[in-house]
Amino acid sequence: MKLEVKNLTKKFGNTIAVKRINFQIEKNSTLGLLGPNGCGKTTSIGMMLGLITPTEGKVFIDGINLDPKNRIRLLSKMNFASPYIELPKKLTVKQNLEVYARLYGVKKISSRINEMTDELNLSNFLERKTGELSSGQKNRVALAKSLINKPNLLFLDEPTASLDPDVGDFVREYLENYKKKNELTILLASHNMKEVERLCDKIIMMKDGEIVDSGTCNELIQKHGRKNLEETFLKIARSKNELG
Amino acid sequence: MSWAKIFALSLRHIYLIKGSFPRILDLIYWPTIQIFLWGFISKFFTMNSSYFENTVGVILSAAILYDFLFRSSISYNMMFLEEIWSRNFTNLFIAPIKLSEIIAALTFTAIFRTLIGLIPAALLAIPLFGVSIFKIGLPLILLLVTLYLFGVTLGLMVTSGLVRFGPSFENIAWASLFFLAPLGCIYYPIEVLPGWLQLAAKLLPLVYIFEEMRNILIYDIISYYQISKAVVISILYFIFGVILFYLSYAGAKNRGTLINMGE
Numbered sequence: 001m002k003l004e005v006k007n008l009t010k011k012f013g014n015t016i017a018v019k020r021i022n023f024q025i026e027k028n029s030t031l032g033l034l035g036p037n038g039c040g041k042t043t044s045i046g047m048m049l050g051l052i053t054p055t056e057g058k059v060f061i062d063g064i065n066l067d068p069k070n071r072i073r074l075l076s077k078m079n080f081a082s083p084y085i086e087l088p089k090k091l092t093v094k095q096n097l098e099v100y101a102r103l104y105g106v107k108k109i110s111s112r113i114n115e116m117t118d119e120l121n122l123s124n125f126l127e128r129k130t131g132e133l134s135s136g137q138k139n140r141v142a143l144a145k146s147l148i149n150k151p152n153l154l155f156l157d158e159p160t161a162s163l164d165p166d167v168g169d170f171v172r173e174y175l176e177n178y179k180k181k182n183e184l185t186i187l188l189a190s191h192n193m194k195e196v197e198r199l200c201d202k203i204i205m206m207k208d209g210e211i212v213d214s215g216t217c218n219e220l221i222q223k224h225g226r227k228n229l230e231e232t233f234l235k236i237a238r239s240k241n242e243l244g
Numbered sequence: 245m246s247w248a249k250i251f252a253l254s255l256r257h258i259y260l261i262k263g264s265f266p267r268i269l270d271l272i273y274w275p276t277i278q279i280f281l282w283g284f285i286s287k288f289f290t291m292n293s294s295y296f297e298n299t300v301g302v303i304l305s306a307a308i309l310y311d312f313l314f315r316s317s318i319s320y321n322m323m324f325l326e327e328i329w330s331r332n333f334t335n336l337f338i339a340p341i342k343l344s345e346i347i348a349a350l351t352f353t354a355i356f357r358t359l360i361g362l363i364p365a366a367l368l369a370i371p372l373f374g375v376s377i378f379k380i381g382l383p384l385i386l387l388l389v390t391l392y393l394f395g396v397t398l399g400l401m402v403t404s405g406l407v408r409f410g411p412s413f414e415n416i417a418w419a420s421l422f423f424l425a426p427l428g429c430i431y432y433p434i435e436v437l438p439g440w441l442q443l444a445a446k447l448l449p450l451v452y453i454f455e456e457m458r459n460i461l462i463y464d465i466i467s468y469y470q471i472s473k474a475v476v477i478s479i480l481y482f483i484f485g486v487i488l489f490y491l492s493y494a495g496a497k498n499r500g501t502l503i504n505m506g507e
Binding site: 010014017042043045046048051052053070072073075076078079080081082084085086087088089090091093095098100102103104105129145209 | 264338
């Protein structure tokens, strides 16, 4: 799916959270959404998921406007994972995945659950309550939920935050392999620059609600004359201070 | 509306209840305590005043029906609060579900939670106090349906507040029914209220429901006109509740509170 954002703006009272952002993600590519805390990433993702009404601007998915009329149709092909939202803790992994499979209208529910849990090494935890799992296991369950409907557009908000390097690497590798086998466009918001370098085809940098730069990792690193993406991020994030 | 999605949403709450014995116990506990409390108070009055001689059944039936209303409203709120407490809110609202399906799922699932509490309490009252609400007969179904509709409406209104203002609205959820109880004329006739409060009370379906319950149990008279009045008022409130929910949802989307809503 192709995602296109046009003049997207969100004001909360007098505060401008997101200011006229424009970008697009080509089908089957991965875009990294970077920026310091409070720069408007979550608000932008909220608008792209139809959870926040933009003050101005529009979101198009495969050319279809994400308005209330098309929302249900488009949401069935999208999904979202974030460590800041959770699945019901008292339900088992299997029950949670079953509920969401039904909500997304998945056809062969049992086989899809088995397929996902096999791939994500969760088969042994199917009957365990989600709240009893470690953060690494919970993270993989959240990822299974976000892929249960075989989405064509996936929003990932810091998918490896709070994971140990081993599990983090497993998740990144899984996403890389999953993308090779499936038609999937990803918008990835992350503070892990190595993750962004590994997974993203293109990056946009946000600051104070605006897009301040965009390009491939190498393009941005070269443009700003830095050694790596982390240094580039720091330069852009602190640019006002340097100027001041 | 998709019945498969409504079922899926209901399933989430059925799994939750099924998997937790303390939750089932909690659902049964409070209605049973109510029955014991009102049963013994009524029995005490019977022993000490000839006026109350024939009204034990009336008071106890009123307690059971009021509890049914209370449980249906609280069940509705609780299921929604569960989504907030478990931080599942965002997952739910990015799934391809219509608001009408969420309302329908909560409405249908609340009946299970309510009946888990009501049935044991109503059955317990028969051997313990010799009182059976089933004596009301067929009109009982109409009274229960009307009470349920109004209970769910109250739940819907509080849920609208939760959507709009977030978890800070939780206390209102618990207080809402206690606020309406004095006006509902549950244990006493409307004439007990001062004139101006009678006018306010007549805007609620509860007055007609409990008045009819007393008429049936004491005088063996049924006024379907009064019952239909209660049904119509409840439906009007329900429509208002649905509109309020849609408006609150739109407000929450504008304020950006649907994302990351949690404890």
